[in-house]
Amino acid sequence: xxxxxxxxxxxxxxxxxxxxxxxxxxxxxxxxxxxxxxxxxxxxxxxxxxxxxxxxxxxxxxxxxxxxxxxxxxxxxxxxxxxx
Ligand SMILES: [Zn+2]
Numbered sequence: 001x002x003x004x005x006x007x008x009x010x011x012x013x014x015x016x017x018x019x020x021x022x023x024x025x026x027x028x029x030x031x032x033x034x035x036x037x038x039x040x041x042x043x044x045x046x047x048x049x050x051x052x053x054x055x056x057x058x059x060x061x062x063x064x065x066x067x068x069x070x071x072x073x074x075x076x077x078x079x080x081x082x083x084x
Contacts, residue, residue, distance in 0.1 A: 004042040008032040013044065 002015045004025075011029035015036065023036040024047050037045035 002042055004036075004044050006030060006032055007034065007044055007046070015042065 001017075002019050003012045004015055005011070006013045006027040006029060008027060009030040009032070011027065013025055013027045013029075013034065015023065015025050019036060019039050019042060021036055021039060025034050025036065025044065026032070027034060033047040034044040035047040037043045
């Protein structure tokens, strides 16, 4: 475990486990989301959210409901013909 100083409130932030560049840490004092910007000496910087390029447009397809689902076929008439 290592200790670094929060760049927001200057309180000590515990960094659990192995210290690696870009490791995400959260300040227990102010809740700031930080990441390790330098390992030796340990420096913290604001954690930048990585753009998630996996998002898609599925949410926009729900408004295309078809209203033609109840088209009646004429199969019943053809079926009657077989009984004549
Ligand atoms: Zn803080």
